[in-house]
Amino acid sequence: MKHTALALSLSLLALGAASAQKVSLTYLHGFTGPDRPVMEGLVKKFNETHPNIEVRAQAQPWGTTWQQLPSLVASGRAPDVVVINEDQITGFIARGAVSPLAPAEMKAAGIDQTRFFGPLFKTADYRGQSYGLPVSSVAYAMFYNKDLMKKVGLDPNKPPRTRAEFLAAAQKCTVDKSGKNATQAGFDPKNLDTWGVSLYNNWVGSRAAYAAILQNGGELTDKNGNAAFNSPQAVSAVQFLVDLVQKQKVARPNSTEEAELAAFSQGKVCMFPSGQWYLDRFEQQKMNFGVTFMPRVGGSVRDAAWGGSSHLTLPRQKPGYDAAKRKAALEFMAWMTQPEQNLAWTATGSLPSQAAVAKNAQFEKAPINGIFDRLDSVYATSGVPWMGQVLGPFDAAWEAAYSGKKTVAKALGDGVTESNKQIEQARKNFQ
Amino acid sequence: MTATPVSTPQETVRRGSGPRPRRRVSLEPYLYLLPHAALFFVFTVYPIGYGLYIAMHRWDLLSGRQPFVGLEFFRNLFIAGTPQADFFWRTLWNTTFFTLISVPLLVAAALGLALLLHRPIFGRAFFRAVFFMPGILTVSVMGILWRWMFDNQIGLVNAARELTGAPPIPWLSTEGLAWIPIIVGTIWWTLGFNMTLYLAALGNISQSFYEAAELDGATAGQQFRFITWPLLTPITLFVVITTALASFQLFGQSLVITNGGPNRSTQSVIQYITEEGFSNSQISSAAAMGFVFGLLMLVLTAAQFRLMARDVQSSGEEK
Numbered sequence: 001m002k003h004t005a006l007a008l009s010l011s012l013l014a015l016g017a018a019s020a021q022k023v024s025l026t027y028l029h030g031f032t033g034p035d036r037p038v039m040e041g042l043v044k045k046f047n048e049t050h051p052n053i054e055v056r057a058q059a060q061p062w063g064t065t066w067q068q069l070p071s072l073v074a075s076g077r078a079p080d081v082v083v084i085n086e087d088q089i090t091g092f093i094a095r096g097a098v099s100p101l102a103p104a105e106m107k108a109a110g111i112d113q114t115r116f117f118g119p120l121f122k123t124a125d126y127r128g129q130s131y132g133l134p135v136s137s138v139a140y141a142m143f144y145n146k147d148l149m150k151k152v153g154l155d156p157n158k159p160p161r162t163r164a165e166f167l168a169a170a171q172k173c174t175v176d177k178s179g180k181n182a183t184q185a186g187f188d189p190k191n192l193d194t195w196g197v198s199l200y201n202n203w204v205g206s207r208a209a210y211a212a213i214l215q216n217g218g219e220l221t222d223k224n225g226n227a228a229f230n231s232p233q234a235v236s237a238v239q240f241l242v243d244l245v246q247k248q249k250v251a252r253p254n255s256t257e258e259a260e261l262a263a264f265s266q267g268k269v270c271m272f273p274s275g276q277w278y279l280d281r282f283e284q285q286k287m288n289f290g291v292t293f294m295p296r297v298g299g300s301v302r303d304a305a306w307g308g309s310s311h312l313t314l315p316r317q318k319p320g321y322d323a324a325k326r327k328a329a330l331e332f333m334a335w336m337t338q339p340e341q342n343l344a345w346t347a348t349g350s351l352p353s354q355a356a357v358a359k360n361a362q363f364e365k366a367p368i369n370g371i372f373d374r375l376d377s378v379y380a381t382s383g384v385p386w387m388g389q390v391l392g393p394f395d396a397a398w399e400a401a402y403s404g405k406k407t408v409a410k411a412l413g414d415g416v417t418e419s420n421k422q423i424e425q426a427r428k429n430f431q
Numbered sequence: 432m433t434a435t436p437v438s439t440p441q442e443t444v445r446r447g448s449g450p451r452p453r454r455r456v457s458l459e460p461y462l463y464l465l466p467h468a469a470l471f472f473v474f475t476v477y478p479i480g481y482g483l484y485i486a487m488h489r490w491d492l493l494s495g496r497q498p499f500v501g502l503e504f505f506r507n508l509f510i511a512g513t514p515q516a517d518f519f520w521r522t523l524w525n526t527t528f529f530t531l532i533s534v535p536l537l538v539a540a541a542l543g544l545a546l547l548l549h550r551p552i553f554g555r556a557f558f559r560a561v562f563f564m565p566g567i568l569t570v571s572v573m574g575i576l577w578r579w580m581f582d583n584q585i586g587l588v589n590a591a592r593e594l595t596g597a598p599p600i601p602w603l604s605t606e607g608l609a610w611i612p613i614i615v616g617t618i619w620w621t622l623g624f625n626m627t628l629y630l631a632a633l634g635n636i637s638q639s640f641y642e643a644a645e646l647d648g649a650t651a652g653q654q655f656r657f658i659t660w661p662l663l664t665p666i667t668l669f670v671v672i673t674t675a676l677a678s679f680q681l682f683g684q685s686l687v688i689t690n691g692g693p694n695r696s697t698q699s700v701i702q703y704i705t706e707e708g709f710s711n712s713q714i715s716s717a718a719a720m721g722f723v724f725g726l727l728m729l730v731l732t733a734a735q736f737r738l739m740a741r742d743v744q745s746s747g748e749e750k
Contacts, residue, residue, distance in 0.1 A: 066709075067709075070491070070492035070493045071492050073492075073493060074492045074493060091712060095491060095493040095494060096493055096494070097493050201604060201692070201693070202690065252584070253601075254583045254584075254601035254604045254605075255583060255584060256582055256583055256584065256603060256604075258578070258579065258582055258585060259582055259583060259584035259585045262584075262585050263584070263585075386711070386712075388706075388710040388711045388712065389711050392706065392710060392711070396692075396694065396695070399692060399693060399694065400694060403604055403693060405693070405694060418514060421512075421513065421514050422514050422711060425513075425514075425713065425716070426711065426712070426713065428489060429489060429491055429494070429712070429713075
């Protein structure tokens with residue numbers, strides 16, 4: 001009797017101690033729509049396997065989070081973990097909304113940054129410190145129509161990789177209504193039946209120019225954070241793309257994203273560089289297509305494509321914030337970015353964030369596998385707090401160059417001038 | 432001079448010790464006003480004051496300091512060479528251009544349709560519904576629809592041109608032409624509302640005027656000119672002012688159809704203010720622009736009222 005009572009009281013005591021240690025975390029993310037159940041499933045699994053931590057996830061549209069986060073942090077009511085996207089993250093870091101992840105902290109939580117694709121992990125770096133772990137990523141890829149390539153005499157299993165191969169393929173694919181291709185005499189570019197590559201003038205279209213500039217060794221900004229997309233490398237890279245329209249006549253002038261998407265779906269265009277998020281759509285249409293990494297059209301310095309990403313971050317908290325909470329939050333972040341969880345997350349259409357996941361057998365036969373050999377060359381637009389002031393003028397410059405309203409050098413030069421004027425003003429916010 | 436009604440100390444005393452009910456009566460109207468006044472202060476006066484505070488400080492919630500900068504962000508709008516001066520006035524002109532073209536069309540077409548559908552023609556209710564219906568769509572649905580209609584390559588308009596052998600026109604990427612989908616779409620979208628207002632007004636005109644005019648041998652044109660038009664003046668004032676204000680608030684249509692392009696030629700001033708505030712994170716600058724734009728709207732509306740109120744009065748006298 002006595003023993004049972006003692007055991008009971010002891011176990012009650014232990015239970016009390018355990019529940020006292022239980023840490024409750026709030027987790028704010030923008031994965032709404034079809035992504036939401038997958039994220040909620042992962043959080044549920046975490047809670048089940050971690051009896052000491054309870055994560056309460058809340059999904060809300062990204063834009064709402066960007067508007068609320070500053071006041072939440074300022075008033076000391078920030079959630080314990082927040083997901084921030086690549087185009088916003090540097091701005092929030094520079095404004096002090098996010099706290100840095102110390103190397104020792106990451107090590108203690110079992111986070112090994114070398115596991116991730118390098119540029120993807122560095123997206124959340126600022127001034128030599130890390131601020132977030134990539135939980136989701138998307139990228140620009142080049143879709144190509146295998147049937148059409150075969151028809152014009154190209155090997156559908158060997159998509160172009162270099163500038164020369166790319167141009168040759170585009171020329172062969174560009175056939176007018178009388179059956180002449182872009183290299184033949186009497187070719188009529190005004191009456192195209194099929195054409196080589198899709199280019200267009202919105203922000204999605206301008207990401208092809210971004211990739212080309214990186215491929216040629218250029219950058220959007222210099223090391224001081226000023227706009228620098230009019231460097232000789234950038235001008236030469238963008239010139240090649242514009243020439244595809246104006247000189248080579250292998251891309252349609254005055255096109256729109258909708259028109260190029262429809263044309264690719266109808267088998268009218270060989271190569272369609274765009275976001276990997278269109279994969280689903282082409283798969284459902286039962287098209288015979290392939291996916292490859294963006295060829296080196298800009299130059300041969302390096303492989304590059306644009307990518308977007310979402311990062312798990314720890315917002316700045318008020319003084320006296322519970323250290324156990326921060327530790328638990330790091331444990332949650334570490335778990336969420338483990339290969340197993342990342343693999344589950346790719347069901348949403350996101351790309352693997354690390355090589356180990358990309359090697360998984362489930363991707364072997366998937367078309368998207370075509371870009372997996374170069375996922376470590378996917379670059380997000382981040383790194384300066386005033387990304388909006390850089391990308392707005394950059395997109396406008398691409399539009400002016402693509403449509404032939406300005407020469408490439410003038411378009412990019414004007415864009416840099418406008419961007420730097422705005423950066424000069426924005427800097428005052430960060431002093 | 433001595434009779435000036437100034438309250439003497441005695442009076443004050445008397446008031447203070449006077450019968451209580453009198454006091455309660457004088458408080459009553461304010462109690463009735465209180466709910467609205469509270470909402471008015473919370474949702475109008477306070478935000479305006481806070482907005483002014485933001486516009487005059489370098490405002491960022493996260494940074495500890497919000498230094499006072501006075502009129503710097505207002506001044507930026509008047510210094511040539513700053514992006515704000517360049518784009519604010521350019522986009523304001525874009526918006527004005529849109530208003531100048533769309534308002535006369537929206538008023539004239541709505542009146543024309545109302546005159547047609549006021550008469551007992553066959554299928555009148557059906558046509559009224561047809562013209563009113565687009566107005567219930569959200570701006571994004573309407574925008575995507577007209578974007579597709581006028582798409583350079585896959586648009587219905589260019590497809591129709593191709594049938595006749597004409598070459599396609601790059602509507603969405605040519606400066607100037609890019610306004611056409613926006614204006615046509617807006618008219619299609621909002622015409623029904625103005626038409627309904629005119630229909631209601633037409634229904635209020637007594638038939639006896641027309642009967643008398645007919646006896647005097649007035650033609651249909653004369654009847655319109657001397658009876659219908661003058662009696663519609665009050666509603667025309669209302670339609671013109673509301674349509675002009677709505678047109679100046681152009682945002683969704685050009686955002687969805689052209690995204691302000693090509694080369695910012697169809698960017699509306701509100702879209703630019705949004706860009707400055709949320710994409711460039713220059714909240715204070717955006718607030719300052721909002722105030723300048725708001726002030727311009729206020730002046731414009733006042734001027735319109737003055738001009739047209741005279742007409743309303745004189746037409747009232749003619750009655």
